[in-house]
Amino acid sequence: MTAITFAARIGQAAGAAALAFAFTCAAPAQAATNIERVVSPQGIEAWLVREPSVPLVAIDFSFRGGSSQVPAAKAGLATLMTDLLDEGAGEFDSRTFHERMESYAISMSFSASRDQINGSLRTLAEHQDIAFELLNLALTKPRFEQPLVERVRSQIMSGLRRGTTNPNELANRSWWNTAFPGHPYAPAVNGTLDTVPGITIEDLKAFRQRMFARDNLKIGIVGNVDAAAAGRIVDRIFGDLPAKADLVAVAQASPQALGRKLTVELDVPQSVVMVGGPGIPRKDPDFIPAYVLNHILGGGSFSSRLYREVREVRGLAYSVYSTIIPLDHAALFVAGTATRSDRADEALQVMRDEIRRMAQTGPTDEELASAKSYLKGSFALRFDTSSKIASQLVQMQVDDLGIDYIIRRNGLVEAVTMDQVKRVAKRMLDGGMLVAMVGRPSAATAAGGNTAGPSADPAAAPAARPVDKK
Amino acid sequence: MQKSKVSVWRQAATSLTAVVIAVSAFVVVLLPGRAPAQTPGPEISHFTLKNGLEVVVIPDHRVPVVTHMVWYRVGSADEPPGVSGIAHFLEHLMFKGTEKNPEGKFSKVLATIGAQENAFTTADYTGYYQRVAKEHLQQVMEFEADRMTGLVLTDANVLPERDVVLEEFNMRVANSPEARLGEQVAAALYLNHPYGRPVIGWKHEIEKLNREDALTFYRRFYTPNNAILVVAGDVSADEVKKFAEATYGKVAKRSEIGPRQRPQEPEPAAVRHVVHADARVTQPSLQRSYLVPSEHQTKPGEAEALDLLAHIVGAGQNSRLYRKLVEERKLAINAGANYSGTTVDATRFSVYATPQGGTSLPDLEGAVDGVLAEVIENGVTEQELTRAKTRLIADTVYAQDNQATMARWYGAALASGYTVEQVKGWPDRVRAVQAEQVRDAARTWLQKQRSVTGYLVKEWPKTEEKKERRS
Numbered sequence: 002m003t004a005i006t007f008a009a010r011i012g013q014a015a016g017a018a019a020l021a022f023a024f025t026c027a028a029p030a031q032a033a034t035n036i037e038r039v040v041s042p043q044g045i046e047a048w049l050v051r052e053p054s055v056p057l058v059a060i061d062f063s064f065r066g067g068s069s070q071v072p073a074a075k076a077g078l079a080t081l082m083t084d085l086l087d088e089g090a091g092e093f094d095s096r097t098f099h100e101r102m103e104s105y106a107i108s109m110s111f112s113a114s115r116d117q118i119n120g121s122l123r124t125l126a127e128h129q130d131i132a133f134e135l136l137n138l139a140l141t142k143p144r145f146e147q148p149l150v151e152r153v154r155s156q157i158m159s160g161l162r163r164g165t166t167n168p169n170e171l172a173n174r175s176w177w178n179t180a181f182p183g184h185p186y187a188p189a190v191n192g193t194l195d196t197v198p199g200i201t202i203e204d205l206k207a208f209r210q211r212m213f214a215r216d217n218l219k220i221g222i223v224g225n226v227d228a229a230a231a232g233r234i235v236d237r238i239f240g241d242l243p244a245k246a247d248l249v250a251v252a253q254a255s256p257q258a259l260g261r262k263l264t265v266e267l268d269v270p271q272s273v274v275m276v277g278g279p280g281i282p283r284k285d286p287d288f289i290p291a292y293v294l295n296h297i298l299g300g301g302s303f304s305s306r307l308y309r310e311v312r313e314v315r316g317l318a319y320s321v322y323s324t325i326i327p328l329d330h331a332a333l334f335v336a337g338t339a340t341r342s343d344r345a346d347e348a349l350q351v352m353r354d355e356i357r358r359m360a361q362t363g364p365t366d367e368e369l370a371s372a373k374s375y376l377k378g379s380f381a382l383r384f385d386t387s388s389k390i391a392s393q394l395v396q397m398q399v400d401d402l403g404i405d406y407i408i409r410r411n412g413l414v415e416a417v418t419m420d421q422v423k424r425v426a427k428r429m430l431d432g433g434m435l436v437a438m439v440g441r442p443s444a445a446t447a448a449g450g451n452t453a454g455p456s457a458d459p460a461a462a463p464a465a466r467p468v469d470k471k
Numbered sequence: 472m473q474k475s476k477v478s479v480w481r482q483a484a485t486s487l488t489a490v491v492i493a494v495s496a497f498v499v500v501l502l503p504g505r506a507p508a509q510t511p512g513p514e515i516s517h518f519t520l521k522n523g524l525e526v527v528v529i530p531d532h533r534v535p536v537v538t539h540m541v542w543y544r545v546g547s548a549d550e551p552p553g554v555s556g557i558a559h560f561l562e563h564l565m566f567k568g569t570e571k572n573p574e575g576k577f578s579k580v581l582a583t584i585g586a587q588e589n590a591f592t593t594a595d596y597t598g599y600y601q602r603v604a605k606e607h608l609q610q611v612m613e614f615e616a617d618r619m620t621g622l623v624l625t626d627a628n629v630l631p632e633r634d635v636v637l638e639e640f641n642m643r644v645a646n647s648p649e650a651r652l653g654e655q656v657a658a659a660l661y662l663n664h665p666y667g668r669p670v671i672g673w674k675h676e677i678e679k680l681n682r683e684d685a686l687t688f689y690r691r692f693y694t695p696n697n698a699i700l701v702v703a704g705d706v707s708a709d710e711v712k713k714f715a716e717a718t719y720g721k722v723a724k725r726s727e728i729g730p731r732q733r734p735q736e737p738e739p740a741a742v743r744h745v746v747h748a749d750a751r752v753t754q755p756s757l758q759r760s761y762l763v764p765s766e767h768q769t770k771p772g773e774a775e776a777l778d779l780l781a782h783i784v785g786a787g788q789n790s791r792l793y794r795k796l797v798e799e800r801k802l803a804i805n806a807g808a809n810y811s812g813t814t815v816d817a818t819r820f821s822v823y824a825t826p827q828g829g830t831s832l833p834d835l836e837g838a839v840d841g842v843l844a845e846v847i848e849n850g851v852t853e854q855e856l857t858r859a860k861t862r863l864i865a866d867t868v869y870a871q872d873n874q875a876t877m878a879r880w881y882g883a884a885l886a887s888g889y890t891v892e893q894v895k896g897w898p899d900r901v902r903a904v905q906a907e908q909v910r911d912a913a914r915t916w917l918q919k920q921r922s923v924t925g926y927l928v929k930e931w932p933k934t935e936e937k938k939e940r941r942s
Contacts, residue, residue, distance in 0.1 A: 057869060099787070099788045103861070155827060156804050163754045271645065303578040304579055312635055318638050319636075374583045374585065375582050378607075379586065381534055384534055385536050388873070
């Protein structure tokens with residue numbers, strides 16, 4: 002199924018060292034993509050895929066950290082900091098910086114999540130040196146000038162204001178606030194209308210210094226560059242960073258308030274339902290079985306059980322899904338849908354029934370075989386552009402999967418047995434879950450009076466009443 | 472949440488309703504427009520089968536996967552009056568099965584072999600695609616060819632799907648005041664052309680769509696001589712031709728397709744404003760659309776001048792609108808513009824802005840007018856023009872990294888009546904545009920009587936009457 006060649010090329014130039022794995026993606030796609038492990042002269046590791054046929058260079062990177070490193074009172078700091086990196090850096094003010102990006106057709110973006118600060122650079126090969134300089138400046142010498150801070154802050158505040166009447170946003174916020182009380186995972190990554198105004202320039206500078214270092218950094222490069230050149234590129238961009246990040250310990254957590262149902266009243270025609278509980282950590286031996294299981298229940302095809310029962314058979318929703326979210330310090334299973342308010346309770350019931358049915362009886366043999374086949378067959382679709390490959394190179398490092406994961410992965414999926422899936426179904430899906438429902442779910446059932454009354458402030462969601470024990 | 476530097480209203484006249492999103496964050500976003508670079512792009516093949524099906528092959532041999540798309544030259548603007556939304560509803564129903572492959576067998580097979588699939592509808596076209604390992608290409612083509620004419624519909628599978636579409640309407644429009652304003656601006660802009668109808672349809676008409684409506688529309692427009700097959704990826708033109716003849720080639724033409732003649736717009740005469748008030752609005756905003764020609768209707772170079780004008784006026788932080796309104800005058804949180812010329816009929820040049828703090832929408836609108844007046848009066852600088860050209864042309868190089876993007880560009884263009892040569896030649900035509908042409912395009916087309924301006928507000932401004940009562 003797979004062919005591996007192993008080659009070590011050491012000291013090609015300037016102390017750059019590279020280990021190369023040549024592999025083919027497992028059947029059915031006979032993809033050939035070489036991943037090389039590059040160690041730069043300054044000792045920074047990156048994973049490289051050499052791609053000579055497209056005249057661009059794609060670099061993705063990730064710093065472990067993210068919004069879970071931010072005190073609750075400063076929620077939104079990670080987003081404000083990342084949004085300001087390209088607003089002036091080093092000798093270039095914001096305007097000059099953006100002019101240079103456009104003049105050389107360079108794209109650069111940054112984002113924060115709960116566990117990471119992620120970044121991405123796309124440049125034409127002919128302008129790569131300018132791109133590397135700009136990215137280096139953005140990471141090491143962002144200006145954080147007052148007028149720019151205020152401008153970007155106002156943009157974030159505008160988005161937060163919009164979010165106060167957006168049912169998806171409200172469902173998410175009330176769910177996370179209630180599931181992780183007192184934990185850094187509780188606040189939304191981009192903060193709240195209360196916290197964002199209080200973030201200072203000193204906060205921004207200090208947070209950048211804490212987060213951006215060489216020991217919490219993962220890099221993926223795709224382009225027409227060899228290992229030696231990749232080593233030089235890595236040092237050019239990241240070599241100035243301090244050796245060590247200054248991260249605070251984040252407690253392991255699991256979602257709380259299981260069995261409760263939060264209701265946020267909002268006058269919208271379509272209610273949003275979010276259901277969640279504990280998932281399976283990425284390093285857990287049950288992760289791949291859980292991934293296969295989730296695919297059958299509500300993953301990415303038009304044949305999942307939730308899709309069939311909620312959407313196709315009953316016409317209750319356009320969108321319905323389930324997913325497993327393995328964070329660094331918690332693992333989640335989450336399912337959701339959006340449905341007309343007078344049938345929201347029905348949609349929730351159907352989802353619960355399907356989750357329970359899966360927990361109790363597991364999938365059929367045919368479903369399991371089909372899911373494994375799908376997941377193997379579609380794996381190559383994650384690698385068909387340089388951009389996607391760069392992103393995968395980083396994700397595999399963030400998840401600590403090993404440079405040969407890409408050749409092992411389909412074998413891991415293939416090895417999943419019915420017994421494993423059934424056991425994981427019980428483990429993951431059989432307990433109580435926390436439900437957040439936003440909209441007017443009581444509109445149609447007001448006579449029955451079975452839902453919580455208005456709870457205007459989603460921030461107060463923990464106070465919403467527990468209704469409807471599973 | 473991302474910094475809101477990007478347009479909230481990225482849809483133009485061909486506002487897309489990507490469809491059949493099952494799960495995950497898999498959303499199709501198609502913007503008609505950018506053509507890929509001429510060199511050193513892939514060798515694109517283009518031929519037509521005996522039954523009239525056009526075929527485009529875009530090689531990309533890096534990874535053994537293919538993107539297979541079938542586009543029909545029919546969209547919401549081709550719907551008869553009274554059944555708005557039928558093009559999109561039919562697109563959903565195309566997943567229900569055929570006589571040969573009943574009950575969603577196609578999707579079941581795709582879900583086993585590991586194919587991603589979806590479909591989308593705009594005002595001008597309807598498309599279906601699968602992304603799959605290359606050895607499954609012929610099988611996928613067999614299925615897609617089968618549903619070109621073999622669809623079987625029953626009330627049992629049609630009626631629940633209509634509820635699904637109504638939920639899609641709720642998600643995209645009813646739950647979003649911004650989208651509702653966009654719908655109203657389009658409806659006010661187009662006085663005669665069906666581009667004024669939402670692609671998803673008007674709710675009261677969606678609610679009444681039925682099996683017969685869908686089949687009537689299907690029989691009229693779904694025929695090989697009204698379709699384009701685009702295959703991008705690790706495959707040769709010879710292979711595609713062989714497979715296509717063995718599959719699509721056997722589908723008989725079942726209706727004659729005449730030229731696409733929709734009712735055309737009269738010359739616009741009046742400045743129009745619409746106001747949408749909704750209690751859910753926590754962030755007011757404004758958007759404006761000008762009625763402007765598509766690439767079919769412009770004189771040579773004019774559509775490309777409009778592309779550059781939109782970029783210089785409103786793309787990103789170097790744009791005139793952002794610099795003047797956001798950076799310098801601090802009247803806006805965000806501002807921008809866009810134009811998509813690859814439509815069949817007259818399209819839109821759109822401008823949007825979100826006010827900062829206490830800026831009123833009329834004041835913000837006045838400031839937008841000031842920025843546009845400056846361009847109309849004095850044109851754009853050589854520096855701006857060079858930067859814009861670099862960025863737009865580079866986008867076509869970046870596109871070569873993504874076979875699905877390439878397939879969409881060619882498919883959208885051909886389905887809207889453009890040729891492979893026009894798509895290929897776009898970078899050269901952009902390069903040739905002179906600054907005066909950009910200024911002239913602004914002068915000709917950014918006239919206020921050609922436009923509708925929409926305000927999104929929480930509540931109607933207090934009226935004079937109320938003030939009088941208080942006093």
